[in-house]
Amino acid sequence: MTYIVNDLCIKCKYQDCVEVCPVDCFYEGENMLVIHPDECIDCGVCEPECPAEAILPDTDPTAVAWVEFNREYSEKWPNITQIGDVPADADEWKGVEGKFEAHFSPKPGQGA
Numbered sequence: 001m002t003y004i005v006n007d008l009c010i011k012c013k014y015q016d017c018v019e020v021c022p023v024d025c026f027y028e029g030e031n032m033l034v035i036h037p038d039e040c041i042d043c044g045v046c047e048p049e050c051p052a053e054a055i056l057p058d059t060d061p062t063a064v065a066w067v068e069f070n071r072e073y074s075e076k077w078p079n080i081t082q083i084g085d086v087p088a089d090a091d092e093w094k095g096v097e098g099k100f101e102a103h104f105s106p107k108p109g110q111g112a
Contacts, residue, residue, distance in 0.1 A: 001042045001057055001058055001059055002035065002037040002038075002040040002042060002057075002058050002067065003035050003040050003042065003044065003046060003047060003055055003056065003057055003058070004035055004037070004055070004056055004057075004058055004063045004066040004067055004069075004070045005032065005033050005034050005035055005054050005055055005066070005070060006054050006055075006056060006062070006066045007032075007054070007099050007100035007104070008052045008054035008094075008095070008099070009032040009033055009050075009052055009054035009055075010031055010032045010093070010099040010100060010103050010104055011031050011032075011087060011089070011090070011093035011096075011099060011103050012032075012051070012052040012054070012087070012090045012093050012094055013028075013031060013032055013033060013086060013087055013090065014050065014051050014052060014090060015033065015080070015083040015084060015086060016049040016050060016051065016083070017033070017046035017047075017049045017050050017055060018033070018080050018081065018082060018083055019049070019082070019083055020045045020046055020049050021045070021046055022041070022043060022045070023039055023040070023041050024039075024079060024080075024081045025039035025040045025041075025074075026046075026079070026080050026081075027073060027074040027076075027078065027079055027080060028077055028078055028079075028080040028084070028108070028109030028110065028111055029073060029077050029105060029106070029107065029109050030105040030107040030108065030109055031087070031103060031104075031105050031109075032054075032104070032105075033080065033109075034069070034070040034073045034074045034077065035055070035070050035074065036070070036071065036074035036075075037058070037067055037070055037071050037074075038071070039074075042057075044057070051094065052090075052095070073106070076106075076108065077108040077109060077111075078109060078110070078111025079111060080109065080111055084109075084110060085110075
């Protein structure tokens with residue numbers, strides 16, 4: 001089992017999860033984070049920390065499609081080990097539907 005980040009993170013990118021991760025398995029894109037599934041130790045401490053509820057175990061039926069997505073982008077984006085700048089309008093994007101199609105960016109983030 002591993003945990004994944006889904007499209008609810010897009011344009012929110014709160015990063016509370018990064019602060020509690022004991023193995024630093026988060027990677028930063030321009031407007032979202034992903035978890036490297038091979039580095040995640042399945043401890044689950046990140047899941048309740050996400051205000052956007054964008055982190056799920058891969059056993060959740062809605063998470064299956066996100067495992068490979070997280071793998072792909074964790075190999076392209078920089079590792080992040082501490083909280084960086086959270087978008088000023090993050091709360092406005094929390095819970096908004098259709099963010100992937102309209103706002104996903106494959107560009108890497110700043111890293112930490």
